[in-house]
Amino acid sequence: MLLLKPCPAKGDDIEGNLSAESIILDEQTLQRDIQIAIEEENYAKAAKIRDDLRVLHEDSKASLLSGNSRFYDAFRRGDLATMQNLWAKGDDVCCVHPSANGISSYDFVMENWEIVWMNYEFPLEIELKNVRVHVKGDSGYVTCMEFVKTKGNSWGGQFVTNVFERINGQWFICVHHASPADL
Numbered sequence: 001m002l003l004l005k006p007c008p009a010k011g012d013d014i015e016g017n018l019s020a021e022s023i024i025l026d027e028q029t030l031q032r033d034i035q036i037a038i039e040e041e042n043y044a045k046a047a048k049i050r051d052d053l054r055v056l057h058e059d060s061k062a063s064l065l066s067g068n069s070r071f072y073d074a075f076r077r078g079d080l081a082t083m084q085n086l087w088a089k090g091d092d093v094c095c096v097h098p099s100a101n102g103i104s105s106y107d108f109v110m111e112n113w114e115i116v117w118m119n120y121e122f123p124l125e126i127e128l129k130n131v132r133v134h135v136k137g138d139s140g141y142v143t144c145m146e147f148v149k150t151k152g153n154s155w156g157g158q159f160v161t162n163v164f165e166r167i168n169g170q171w172f173i174c175v176h177h178a179s180p181a182d183l
Contacts, residue, residue, distance in 0.1 A: 076124045
């Protein structure tokens with residue numbers, strides 16, 4: 001198992017990176033250009049555009065993974081102020097803790113994190129395995145196995161899906177769903 005550590009990834013807040021709007025426009029332009037290159041049978045140009053699209057997608061995945069790392073760092077430290085800044089604001093956010101019902105709306109989700117953390121001593125030990133990142137435009141999600149060391153030496157394992165939305169170039173979590181998993 002690997003210990004959770006901040007991910008050195010390019011973020012949208014680093015100077016020189018593309019804004020969310022320019023990423024979408026660039027992706028649309030590149031998609032159009034690759035179709036034109038294929039229609040013109042200019043396969044060398046199409047291959048270069050394909051590679052440019054891959055780089056664009058990898059940068060989006062890296063910034064989403066960085067957002068997921070910030071979420072787990074706040075979780076590990078029990079840092080409610082940081083957690084509040086990582087979540088999208090509104091009634092459409094949702095959090096499902098293992099073996100619990102879903103909680104909707106930003107205010108209720110934040111109250112719930114406070115309640116959940118009452119039973120923990122910080123910092124927590126959290127390990128992630130099998131992390132997968134998926135991005136499509138301004139939406140993305142991360143799936144993983146999450147292992148949280150609770151009281152004593154007991155590890156709880158959950159399969160987790162964290163759904164993010166990119167707002168003004170920054171990824172915000174809008175759904176955290178953790179389901180118990182047999183270890």
